[in-house]
Amino acid sequence: MDAPREAHDAAPPTTPDAAPNAVDELGRPTGTWAEKDPHGGVVQGEYVDGERHGLWRHRSDAGALRSEGHYDRGRLTGPWTWYRASGGVLQRGELLDGEKHGYWQRFTADGTPIDEGHFDRGRKSGEWTYYHPDGTVRRTSVHRGHPPQAG
Structure with missing residues (x-):
């Protein structure tokens, strides 16, 4: 059950100086931007009406892809994947309004699964499977997630 190696290039990141980094008539970021990340590297994607929107990628200073995922009008939403320096997948899943939500x-580091399961708005929910270092199932557990909402 190895993690698939994601097909991503190790192209050098676009530097903030090389990206258009335009602003609209209201002074909001618009179009393609590349920004230095305070943790190192560069993040690049599109701004719409001053908010991150669509696919954004974070690359190390050396150009290796560190993470990629989607924003919907400034909110982390949709599939996200984080990579190890070696290029292997560290973790992946879905976000909804900035919270883990979904599978x-x-x-x-060698691609063996650690664990897998679902999140419900930031909380583990349903059955989770945890693995031994050799990839065999260590245990499963059931999480309740959020209580049903009234209304």
């Missing part, structure tokens, strides 16, 4: 998987 998630985490992997060791």
Whole structure:
């Protein structure tokens, strides 16, 4: 059950100086932007009406892809994947308004699964499977998630 190697290039990141980094008539970021990340590297994607929107990628200073995922009008929403320096998948899953929501998987450096299961608005929900270092199932557990909402 190895984590698939994601097909991503190690192209050098676009530097903030090389990206258009335009602003609209209201002074809001618009179009393609590349920004230095305070943790190192560069993040690049599109701004719409001053908010991150669509696919954004974070690359290390050396150009290796560190993460990629989607924004919907400034909110982390949709599929996201984080990569190890080696290029292997560290973790991947879905986000909804910035919270883990949906199916998630985490992997060791050699691609063996660590755990997998679902999140419900930031909380583990339903059955989760946890693995031994050799990839065999260590245990499963059931999480309740959020209580039903009244109304």
